[in-house]
Amino acid sequence: MRQRITFIHKPEQGIDVQELQIAGYSLGGPEFLAAREDRITLALDELPAELSDVLQSCHELHVRWVSPLAYETVAPLLSRLSPGFHLFYTPGKTRGEVEDGPDTAMLCQALSKSFGIQICSSSRAFARLPNDRFSHSAALYFYEPRENLNSLVDYLSTRICATLGGHGDSAVSHCRERAERLRDAASLDISYDTISHALKVTAQWPKKRQSVSVSSLPGHRTEVGILGEDPSVRTEAEEVGISGALTVLGDQKTPSPVMFAVPSRHRVSGASFSSAFVSPTGLHPTLRLRISSGQRPREDASCALHAYFTLPKSIFPDRYQLSDELFLRSKNLTALRYASSPIDLEAPAYATETWGSSILLELTPPTSGEKEDEASGPWTAEVPLHLRYLAPNSDGYAEVEAPYPAVFWACPAEEGTKFPNNPFDRVHLGYDALFGPRTAFWHVEPRAEDAGGSGGRLMSPIRVPVLDEDDASWVRAGTAAAVVVGFAWVLWTLVAAYMKSGYGREKESREAKKKQ
């Protein structure tokens, strides 16, 4: 096991490294304003069989969970993703050919035990990802909104930490302590692939006042960093300069200063946005994005503003509707660049098997032509969506939430720039596979809507009318009665007509009567 624990502060908000106290396998320091990232890398044989068996059945597995609570990023941890549970997955032996193979069943079972996520209620819950795009991506994708990691914390504490009993009680309690920390994490990434044969777990906590306090166990390499963005280090346009101190616990008595610059795919654009449904919502709601500025992050005409949506199955886009230029323009949209498939355009939510849909829309910011303030002012873009029918309940309405999209400027990086493995860049975010490898993402910061007091949540709520279960018996009985009455009436007129004139022509029936 190796781990890297990094405290990341804003420029000028760091601490004096002299204040750090290093004693054996623990490190302490003063309180300061910083974000924290923990990355743990585990070899397969270090894991309990319960987990290593599952991982070995996967060709590739990436879990991305993001908290729905708004948080501010600190460079270089700048990537953004819609809140919720994302799964990028390629089954092992079957290599994505069969979604409902035994490998997938095994993974589903593990995810149900750990995250409490029920994917395998339907084998067709996964969506296939396009593999004809630029970069390599997993075969299958699944998403579900998820509020927190409590279920995972409980699973780790009770099931996984307990298997460390052989390493002593301290190992067990240390494991439980680390697991507990996940309750207020901002994001969690879990990655495994057959090439590295290692499990990488990365958790981030939002920026807050916290004291530097790290302890680890002997025998595992633990590196602690106190780092901050340092514009003075930066040399290239695409790079982020970082400076600070690194300490390898157990090895070093004093921290060693570091300074480096790495090309970063993820940057901040400086603008922010919020997302809410336009009222009244109806069954064809419009999601309105309010964007603080339409200004490009760079003086580069090839930068384009995009919004990448991850929509649960109850809300869906119609790609045919999103193909009319005039219509798109009226909504400040340029084009639909990608839509996952299949997206059923008719089925109710309860008869839809696929988890939902993802779309990538290019937005049209106000023209940054003659008037400079026009481009820099706030503006809106509207995304027409549709609701599926939801199952009846006892309230007559169901509450559904659409996660905030990831909104970013996609800019081609300068000639010759490569984005090699930046130790802080996240990959497998969904949208990154839709762009070329030399594209940089300048993120627009998501901010919670103030109105309505959603408590800083990056989810847009919508109320969906559904049939009230309590009326079910009326509907059943009433419809049957209406059909019986209507049918009886029509039958009666037919019988009356038959009695009067028979089935033949009037002439014939009159003749028939005469004969009688």
Place this chain on the structure above:
Amino acid sequence: MAETHSLLSRLFRPLPLFAVSALLRAIFLLYGLWQDANSPFKYTDIDYLVFTDAARFTHRGASPYDRETYRYTPLLAWLLIPTAWSETLRPARLWFALGKVIFAAADLLAGWFLVRILRRHAGMDAARALRFASIWLLNPMVATISTRGSSEGLLGVLVMALLWAVLERRVALAGVLLGFGVHFKIYPFIYAPAIVWWMDDESMGLAKPPTRGLSKQPPSILDHVWRFLSPERIQLALISLVTFTGLNALMYTIYGMPFLVHTYFHHVTRIDHRHNFSVYNILLYLTSAVPSTSSFQIESVAFVPQILLSTVLIPLVLAKKDLATSMMAQTFAFVTFNKVCTSQYFLWYIIFLPLYLPTSSFLSNPKLGVSALVLWVASQGAWLQQGFQLEFMGVNTFFPGLWASTVAFFLVNCWILGIIITDGSHAGAQDRRLSQRKAV
């Protein structure tokens, strides 16, 4: 007053009426082009985009079923292939609108058949026939539906041509049209029993065969069956069956399973949970989500009253008396008792109005006619109001509002259907007149 009268009488001559009908559609079509080009809210029906997308796929040699929600015969996509030329030929908008021109032309052709039938088989003079045909030809609803790009107008012309062919005793043509119509939209199969029942010796202008020998014995069941199986009936059955299966076999060979799945099987598996005019609608939404535990479920036997009325009972009582009214009543019953119903379905029976209304009690008793029209429109209006609240305002109007208006609309339709049946049972004017003329 006199001036308008003369103006009207001038309108009801063949050329002016058809010219005005064409002009009406041309104006609607051009207005639609303008609206589509200038407003984000489109005049063109979404279905038209489905057809034309499918036509584009077909044009490229692909399957029309590559377009999601294309649930029609490939013939429709083939027919609209010229709209796919809009990708290369200019002006693109006009080429794209060519399908609408075809649908509008189908409206006019259906109107022409109406006039023919009214004149030749209902014994009307030209002016009166044209006046009744104008119910269809000058109907703004009909013109709107076809110029928005709905294909229902094609059904209108198919069904009218079928009726005309039957009344003209063109059995082979009728068989082809029947088989073609059923391939195109399934529902015209309900006309088959009515036509077959109507095609007795008297209708076909044949003398009754002399009763065998001089025995006064009443004919046995076997005799009845033998007499029923006339060569014309067998010819109709064979030709329509060959047309229907031939077209299906052809389409299956070209497009395979997707053709069967989307054109036919879809109608068996569809849930129809989204709100529409059908009385079963809310119940279908409910049972698709929460399967009922009770042993009797009306929705699972919904086809019984529908099929019984539209293919057995109504033709049995009405077809011989008045084929047009029988077909009108059958269509009305089929739509009223269907598990899904949208306003396009109304076109299926509106085409028969010019044939039915002349002898109807809705015209002879205007008070009844106005009441029926008001009730039909009002219960539909109530549904539309409730539907608007649900669809655009997000208000839960499923129950009682929306449900109650579907029930009201259903009961109003049943009442109207009762009157049509009663009218049909003692009208029978057209065929009698015809047979008299033949006799002369």
